Amino acid sequence: MSEGTLYDKVWDRHKVTELPNGQDQLFIGLHLIHEVTSPQPFSELRERGIEVPYPERNVATVDHIVPTRPEGRERPLADESAEGMLTALERNTSETGIQFYGLDSDKQGITHVVAPELGLTQPGMTIVCGDSHTATHGAFGSIAFGIGTSQVRDVLASQCVAADKADVRRIEVAGTLGEGVHSKDLILKIIAELGVDGGVGYVYEYGGEAVHDLSMEERLAVCNMSIEGGARAGYINPDETTYEFLRGREFAPEGEAFEERKAYWESIASDADAEYDDVVHLDADDLEPMVTWGTNPGQAVGISDPVPAPEDLPEGEREAARAAQEHTGVTPGEPMAGYPIDVAFLGTCTNGRASDFREAAAVLEGREVHPDVRALAVPGSQTVKSTLEAEGVDEIFRDAGFEWREAGCSMCLAMNDDSLEGDERCASSSNRNYVGRQGSKDGRTVLMSPAMVAAAAVEGEVADVRDLTEVDA
């Protein structure tokens, strides 16, 4: 078992007791709530007459089902079931005294974008949400993981979950990411190397020079996709980058209190001599922009690498690869570059932050979206949107031919009216390329970084962003 890691320390601080079945009862410092996985738990609490003991440790927003066209956000929402979910969350949060950033709030957005930018997410916390991408918050050095709806009920009722401690795998990334290569490419590479189920039973600790050099927003993208590698949680030890990001945020402590809190944050970082259950080494120097060719996030290659032939893969992966290639219509032996796209989608809890849009805007400036491409820019939160508008970044997107939308999960999973049609191929900054994920069962998703989405939008096909930006070789 691991010892002296951040995971061990934060777990121990939050362990309430051991339960009769051997699991630990873990106190939850921050529970994030959204409309899809919370209505049933609130109903059950009401039926059982249970009050929420720690309402101030719970924060809600609405993200999955919200329309992203400004005119679509008038109440009542056109989609009756979406309106019902939103109304339920309004009632549930107001009855229990839980803070809710609704459609009328300028802070509304995707939970995993909102909590970090408000300073709610802090190092040394335990954070859960009825959403698998809760792993995102590990970027601050917290233990953050997705839970099911019954566990949402448990947290509302007790501010605790029953949980099993995982093993800790250190993923040590040496070197430096090259020009045009982003943290999204790094995490896609990690998943491709270790597999979509490689992390089952593990929490991932990301470290090493290449991770240390990442900004907070880039770190969030890495931890976000831990679950795509099977790891329920992933984290990065807090450092000056973390503390500087937090300073001045709405829910971060101020002045003297900040320094006191920082002492706690520093104390929970993994010790230099911490023991891990497993250590994996990667090098960032040779990494190039990554793109997926299949129907799970581990089926990815570098932009200039050929798509693998199923028969060249390990035996257990061949059948899935064949089925995936039949669905995506790609030819083994050829690179992904050159496949035409129909849709470019920028946003989500993975890559819907201000820096993601700035990276894409740098590619789009002075260029136009290909005439055959429908292009959507969906900020991860209204705060991200207003920040970018103040900088004029929205104008770059509009001028290029992107639709500039309001915040929400949007076409990542198409629970609103943003959806792929038929067998459209989408260059997407999201996190899952599962069959049917983007709203059409024949739709085809190619996962990539925001800069690569911008390049694909301009070229009308999967393209290497480094060919569009001037790079000194």
Place this chain on the structure above:
Amino acid sequence: MSDVAVEEMKVRRVAGTGVPVRGDDIDTDQIIPARFLKTTTWEGMDQYAFYDARRDDEGELNDHPFNEYKGANVLVVNDNFGCGSSREHAPRALARWGVEAIVGESFAEIFADNCKSLGIPAATTDAETVAELQDFIESNPDAGIELDVVDETVTYDGKTVDVDIDEAMRGALVQGIWDTVALLRSNMDAIDETAADLPYIDR
């Protein structure tokens, strides 16, 4: 929770017939597409289990096992079943269709946790044993299968094979404490003490 209530919630064995769903990495978007999550109750979930996979291009029901093995209650799957989205709607949909136990090579963690929350045992075994069980069900769709949660075995075709059930899951099922609300709330004093010791909590 009363003793009677706990007794009723104990899951010690599941007996019935099987339904094989083959394939690795079957994600929860396949088990229930996101468009069916737009609801505030669990009603109707049974219709949505494998909704798209059960239909052909014309929207007609195809030969998917969930169309062919109605009445079965032991689902037999392969590797990393239930990966992806945390949606508890996935095991809820399976349960409402009729699934009471799952045997597979491995499960994604959140999915397994959700099964535990619903009192559905998720047992693992090696690929060969799973394949034999799937083959057997396909040849004998009406034959009985029994998962013994206490002994961690599956009995079918006159033989008994060993399976593994995660200790925490097995304990919760056998002891009848998989509905954790009362259990967790019974430690409220210890919860408050733990919270009071955390530097980031003012109360």
